[in-house]
Amino acid sequence: MASETFDNLCNQVYWQLYNRLERKDDPNLRFATNGTAEKVLHNDLLIRLFQSLLVANNTAVQQFGLAEEELAERVDDRELHDFLAVLLFASCGIEAARRFTKKLVARNDWPLKGRFTGQDTHRLPASREDLLHLFKDSVIVDKFCSSQACFSTVVIHNRQEVVVESLSSQRLPYLEEEELGSGSFGKVFKVKIAKGHFKDTRHGTLNATSMDVARKDYITTTQFDGQDERNMMERILTGSTRKCENILGNFGSLRIGTNSYSLFMPCAICDLSDYMTKYHPTRPSSVHEKAKIVLSAKGLAEGLDFLHNEMKGPDQQDMVCYHMDLKPSNILIFRDTAYDGGIRYVWKLSDFGMARVKYRSRGQTVEREEMDFNSAFLQRIKPEAERSPSGTRNRRGEGTYLPPESLTSTRTMTTASDVWSLGCVLSVVFAYLEDGGEGVENYQLRRLRHADSDGYDRFFVRGRRFTPNKDHPEVHKTHTWLINKAAQRQAEEMHAVHFMLRYLENRVLVLDYRKRDGVKTVKEKLAQTYTYFKSMPPVENHLTGEHHTWIDRTRSRGTPLSHWQVDSWQLSSTEGLKGCEISPRGDLVAYWSDNQIRLYNELSLPPQVTFGEPPVVSPAAEYTLGLTDCIWKSVAVTDRFLIASTTGAVFQCYVYDLVFIRQYRITLQLPEISRLAISPDSRIMACVMQSKEEGQECGSVFIVPIEELIQEAPRQMTPSTQGSSGTESEGSLSRRGLPHDSTTLKLDWSASDITYISFPTPDEVYLIVQPQITARSRENEIPIIHLSLKTRPRLLQTVLVRSQGVDPGNTVGLFTAFTAFRQQQSTCAFIAREKQLYIQNLAYPGTTAIENSIKNYRVLKLVMDWNDRKIFALGTPSGTNRVYLLEMTVPQSEVDRVTVTELVSLPDLSQDDEFTQVLSSNSFQQGGDYILIAALTNASRRWIYRISLPDSSAAT
Incomplete structure (x- = not known):
């Protein structure tokens, strides 16, 4: 009878434990979190369990020497819950449970040491030899060993190394795992560590909730000696005499067996490359925002200065770390609170897979090498060029940001090599300051496709046939263009950009590494540049010196003045906005930055305005x-x-x-x-x-x-x-x-190749794919996908776009604008390279699009009228940057020529701005059709425009 009661309890415990396991659907990954066994094996259940072990007519005192309540207290005091949970979960049987009670619970000598390992027998994972000595039964030991991994879950220790002999006896505490990318010597994953499995060794506490960390996995070589290497990595990542916030921190390490090693680090928002091109491609819109980016870049230089000049060895001798792989994808971005309570971004150096550490005698140059990471880890991949929008990479994987000396046979790499790479990164950052993600991509394409580049994207041109290396012409050319663009806004910004970029050319991006400045000087120059940006006045109007009233009536060609009314509202903000959207009916406008969304509606408008002063609107709601x-x-x-x-x-x-x-x-x-x-x-x-x-x-x-x-x-x-x-x-x-x-x-296609998605009607979805390069030398193609939510067919139509004298290999900016027809399903219009209008019916695959060239205008945005008879566009006449609302006819065939009519000029907008627009028939304050435009300008202001249309303009 006792055996039957014990079996019933075993079944209950099994299912309670199983239901609490994480990732229980995978037998190789399932694990119990800390405290799981204690919750299931509570005091009442333990008492019932010990009662079920009693032989007939025996009491617990007679059989084990202690009452049931005392045995339960011993389990708590000796932390035996996990060991007992394995016995019950593995169905090891009543005799094994009795032996456990006698040998581990009831005995007074404690702890019980294993005869073969000398370790505490009850600690998991237990060795097979010690278990055999305890249970005297190989079947019981086999069952125990097959299940103990689930209850032997690893605990990561902050800034310490944890060693796991085999994953057959222990489990990893990962609730989720996602690959983020590959570095030179390892793969990086984002993992969610379960509650209670990350220990703060300084305070002795465990994480109260699950936590996300980055894990970098290495494949080690026979030269890898564990603790000494980990200590050196700890020294590099966290410093010796002080902590540098611009070096990625170390959350500890894990060694599994003899050839698997992992480092745990804080999880970043993204890397600098992705931030500039994917997550915040909008150009910085104010000098205040640019100043913050320059300040972050200065922090990056401080991190490199720490590696070069601030590290100390175990005997306080000077040490120097060469990073050797500095590039935007190895610069991670974190968000923090600034001293003034605002938001600041911290750039941290990461990926030390190529790094070298050397000792330096005081007052002298580098003496001897302490450690070379290249010998400790197997290299998974060769150093690559930065990710490219067009998929281009350097031949043989040569690094874009590596200096000229990296290609020599002697490879004379010094701290000056890191300074070169830093200068390359800064050059790209200034391209981003001017033109956002598109500026970064265009700069890369110009370097790659220069006649002397030979298909390599570098910041220098390699010499041929025993000729020396040369400065890359596109670097100086791009710097000059950036300086001239800044000069068009204000002299102060031009001075700041000129100061930093010319310094990079003359003292950093120098072919002879012996003539380059040290990182301390670069840091000082960035600090001075930040001061210049910080002290600049905001650019109030980047078009002309004119002042526009909040209602600006302009006359289009042949249109009476009274037909057009432009209302504009100013949004003052120093925060770097990255996008704007308008609701389909034009009732709401959303602007957002990295961490805040502001929503505007009719409640945002001021109750009254002063004539001659543009009204400043406040958000109706904010979401932080x-x-x-x-x-x-x-x-x-x-x-x-x-x-x-x-x-x-x-x-x-x-x-x-x-x-x-x-x-x-x-x-x-x-x-x-x-x-x-x-x-x-x-x-x-x-x-x-x-x-x-x-x-x-x-x-x-x-x-x-x-x-x-x-x-x-x-x-x-x-x-x-x-x-x-x-x-x-x-x-x-x-x-x-x-x-x-x-x-x-x-x-x-990859998600990054999808550049546009919209719902023109409640039942249709359109997607535009990044333009593709075709086998034909003078053509590109733009894939357009149309989805019907009623029938769910997927209609794909590829439109060929002739180059029009532009390099067909450059697809940046090829797709410009798109709008769907409202009455004709599966029909759309789009603009390529701001000059070519295409009308395409996707319902008939293989049909040729109607193509028209637009004369004398650059078209930036499109919106179809209600009846598909005309298209409203935002564009600029040739020879000016001023943006107009245009009206375009819809050609019905190739012989029809599109005509363009200027309707109204939009004050304070230029072709370099970003904006979105909708056509609506429900005005904020009055009836009638209107076009609502939300704009991100290049100045310190943002604008919402409402253009009221004459009755005959939108409907016929």
């Missing part, structure tokens, strides 16, 4: 991202919902119900969202996601009803009482499955 390890990535808005996704260490989707003032933070088991859109009727969300299948990266489109997305939320986020969300509050939805009515469609 409280997390510091991610940033806003994509935003979409309708009159009902505002949806935003994050990127960085944390990927989540935020849904703000603007009608019922409800807010949800949703975690989906999906890859990260790249772009998203909402249907005009606020029913459906469509987003482009990055996914990985069979080692090949491809994108997908995820379509889901919004109500279904949020209906199972256990609780909503607390809304603000003032109609604004304020800082993010608690409450989230963690979805382990996907909504029933959701659809995922695989694409043939």
